Amino acid sequence: MIEAALSAPPSDSPLRRVSDVLVRRRGLLLALLLTPPLLWLGIIYLGALFALLAQSVFSIDEFSGTVVYQPTLKTYAELFSPANLDIIIRTIAVSTVVTLLAVIVAFPIAYYAARYARGGMKALFYVAVMMPLWSSYLVKVYAWKLLLAKEGAVGWFMQAAGLSGALDAWLSTPIVGGPSLSVSYTGMVLVFLYLWTPFMVLPVQAALERVPVTLIQASGDLGAKPSQTFCHVILPLAAPGVVAGSIFTFSLTLGDYIVPQIVGPSSLILGQVVYTQQGTAGNIPLAAAFSVAPVIIMGVFLTIAKRTGAFDAL
């Protein structure tokens, strides 16, 4: 009975024939599986992005305030007016500082998690890094505004620790300072740093996890002190993770328009400008041109990263 069932050829059901075709024609299977996500990615992400960017080659009629649908580079030229250039440079500076600080804060955490944490400690690490992401972004930003305010917890703590002199000295420093932390660039950078650190920790940790222990041992075996091993082996191999994390922190800061509205000085940064240009000002072409700036900046950043060999270990 069983033997008869086993020796009989498999039934030739339509479903079976479909699966036979799919097994034989791998390309078809791949196409079927990839079409929905590619459509999603192509239309929703890239399509929308290009539709926006396409607006940047148009200009706005200064009297009527309507968009003139004639290709021109006039809008791009506007980006280089002193006021706008100032915004771009300021934004790049803030993003760069946030990214550098994120690397400095995230690397030791990621290193500990990748090299030393095991079992329960590792679970705790993931929870600790991800937990800030579970609560509302706005709540966190407003919470920081209160913490950083003149009468806020940070000021109180500094006073209790007898460091209010240092805080005042910092606040009276040009550029980074201001009337209080919550309306200074220092405050803005701190909030960005708080928000984006998880996005730096996770990729760096993933990259460090992939560095085999034997490579570190081999480096020591060949005479390298731990600091030399760090510079010549661990850091280069973690570089793709650092770059991935930097893309997150850099581009998230470039595009953010809520944090600078709530915390920091009154001067605008890029995200806010895009927001006001296409919202209140109704200048879609200029908003689009401003949106091209981060794309170009990221392109330059990645090119530099590639030149320095950050992707060699991939």
Add this chain to the structure above:
Amino acid sequence: MSEELDLHSAPRVGSETFQRLASMPLRSTSEAATSAVSFRGVERHFGAVKAVDGVDLDIRPGEFFAMLGPSGSGKTTCLRLIGGFDQPTAGSIEIFGEAVEGVPVYRRPVNTVFQDYALFPHMNVLENVCYGLMIRGMDRAERRRLGVEALQLVKLVGLEVRKPGELSGGQRQRVALARALVLRPKVLLLDEPLGALDLKLREAMQGELRTLQHSLGLTFVLVTHDQGEALSMADRVAVFNHGRVVQVGTPEEIYERPKSRFVADFVGGSNVIEPALVKAWIGVERAASVRPEKIALIEADAPAPADFIVLDGRVAQVLYHGAVSRIELVTAEAGRLFLTIPSTVAPPQQGEAARISFSRDAVHFMEPE
């Protein structure tokens, strides 16, 4: 044959530079010491597990020393203790007369060829080989010259700018070897270096390693679970079991005169004869071993020659190995016995009755347990 010639000429080129390298002040140890590496009562515990349980060893300068044993026998832990990747729980280790307790891995006069080669994936072949020289602050031109020489030594010239990912297993192994040898270590540690290679390459590398070791005059310490590798390459072999060294000797001693059942069985699969039976044959009540190749098949009605022991049995299995066949025979007297016969002799069929004989001299007494 031409490869063989290459081998003899190549190391000579390297060795004069190596001597200069060895005179660099970075790694100076006393030369007067008698042992390259010595273990005194070394133990390494991992929780309740004693991975190394009281090991005493003396590895002589310039010898090719193999640490042989099954997995979990403590041989690799011992190698890691020499390299400095791990610290002993008890006992002391000296390298050329200097106690290495607390000496970090980067200050030990030893280098390691890792089991997985551990080549730096972001550096090319030459950069990998020159890594140790770069760390020592040698200038670029000089280290490049030494690196190329080391690559000549392992016959990898022309692959300098390849990345490890673009190399075959055998080539990676050679890079790892060159990277360690370029530093002219006092002791070279090899952790199952040939395990990942196919048979033909492995045999070729065995010969090359042996030749390299001889021409450079370095102390090599090899860890392996492959008894054939240990016997063919090493000057002396230490057999490990359960964290202890159960026998140290030349390959011949280990193979021909195993001290214990474990060594007899692990090295070459000897037949172990129980004391009672040995007493019946020879009159001495001690456990003994008989090598499979010392046992011959004889005609069923053949008379027993003087001083020969004759047994009758039934063939349980015949395994064809190419050059030899391995026959498992069940005898009434001695139980299960293995013998190997050359393939030039027609093997018996499974289930057939067979008569075997071996000389009394082939019966090797083992130490009482």
